[in-house]
Amino acid sequence: MSTPAIADLGYHPVADIFKLPAGINFGPCSAVAVNAQNHILVFNRSEQALMEFDQDGNHLRSLARGVFTNPHGLRIDKQGNIWATDTQAHLVFKMNAEGRIQMVLGAPGRATDWHPAGHLRCFNEPNDVAFGPQGEIYVSQGHGKGESLVHKFSPNGDHIKTWGGEGTAAGQFNQPHSVVVNAKGLLYVADRSNQRIQVFDADGNYLRESSHPGTPCGLCLCGDDLHMMMAHGHAGKVMKLDEMGNVLGITGSQGKGPNQYGEAHFIAIDSREDIYVADTLNWRVQKLEKNR
Numbered sequence: 040m041s042t043p044a045i046a047d048l049g050y051h052p053v054a055d056i057f058k059l060p061a062g063i064n065f066g067p068c069s070a071v072a073v074n075a076q077n078h079i080l081v082f083n084r085s086e087q088a089l090m091e092f093d094q095d096g097n098h099l100r101s102l103a104r105g106v107f108t109n110p111h112g113l114r115i116d117k118q119g120n121i122w123a124t125d126t127q128a129h130l131v132f133k134m135n136a137e138g139r140i141q142m143v144l145g146a147p148g149r150a151t152d153w154h155p156a157g158h159l160r161c162f163n164e165p166n167d168v169a170f171g172p173q174g175e176i177y178v179s180q181g182h183g184k185g186e187s188l189v190h191k192f193s194p195n196g197d198h199i200k201t202w203g204g205e206g207t208a209a210g211q212f213n214q215p216h217s218v219v220v221n222a223k224g225l226l227y228v229a230d231r232s233n234q235r236i237q238v239f240d241a242d243g244n245y246l247r248e249s250s251h252p253g254t255p256c257g258l259c260l261c262g263d264d265l266h267m268m269m270a271h272g273h274a275g276k277v278m279k280l281d282e283m284g285n286v287l288g289i290t291g292s293q294g295k296g297p298n299q300y301g302e303a304h305f306i307a308i309d310s311r312e313d314i315y316v317a318d319t320l321n322w323r324v325q326k327l328e329k330n331r
Contacts, residue, residue, distance in 0.1 A: 048288035050327040052297035056096030068317040070113035070305035071324050077309045081324050082113040102138030112167035126164040126182045142196050169218040179215040187212035202243035207233055210245040217257045222264035229255045236284050249284020257305035270303035270316055
């Protein structure tokens with residue numbers, strides 16, 4: 040029996056929208072996020088690592104210059120705070136909308152370290168950050184040589200628990216690369232090198248998984264906070280998933296042209312359901328506009 044064809048996602052690429060200041064270029068673009076004003080924040084590995092643009096791509100400002108060593112994940116919480124992960128510095132930053140640092144999790148340049156009481160003091164290559172319904176903070180770690188774990192913190196940054204560990208069994212990880220929490224409070228972890236998405240409850244109990252051959256890199260929630268978009272790494276695919284991980288729609292391919300990607304690394308969606316994809320190998324963020 041043949042496998043049913045997956046529907047086209049229903050988007051078209053838009054020509055490069057970003058108007059950068061004279062003499063400025065993006066470095067490898069690791070992440071992208073969209074705030075409540077539909078401003079686009081691009082996280083890239085250059086001197087101006089975090090840049091903000093309006094919805095038309097006009098450059099508004101650069102934030103937190105000189106702070107980051109190796110930009111990786113970027114999120115904006117419901118209060119408009121900006122959260123960023125740095126895999127080489129082993130840090131997670133919370134900044135306000137103006138880029139002022141409000142909280143730092145981890146210790147600069149120090150990999151995983153545990154307090155004698157059992158509390159986490161340092162990360163080992165944190166990848167991404169997500170937020171629970173009560174403001175809980177979840178951090179996935181383990182990029183390259185880092186330990187593959189997920190950590191849970193209180194809204195004030197107090198360590199609550201850690202789970203995972205290197206491996207292929209249920210509840211273990213090999214590069215937990217991206218994490219989101221849906222409207223039901225369930226954690227979806229893109230377990231990249233295990234080629235799957237694992238689902239957990241708020242206490243880290245394993246519930247189920249879905250298989251995604253390749254390198255599932257970046258996850259973001261759609262407007263209903265239940266469906267997800269996934270940036271599928273070196274395959275250059277953008278996919279829409281339901282709660283069970285079933286693929287509902289797909290677009291994109293590997294390459295360097297419009298709607299092609301060297302590595303579709305992280306992904307964001309705005310209030311109009313337009314999509315932004317950060318590509319580390321092609322040093323750009325592409326916009327996909329929904330067909331209307």
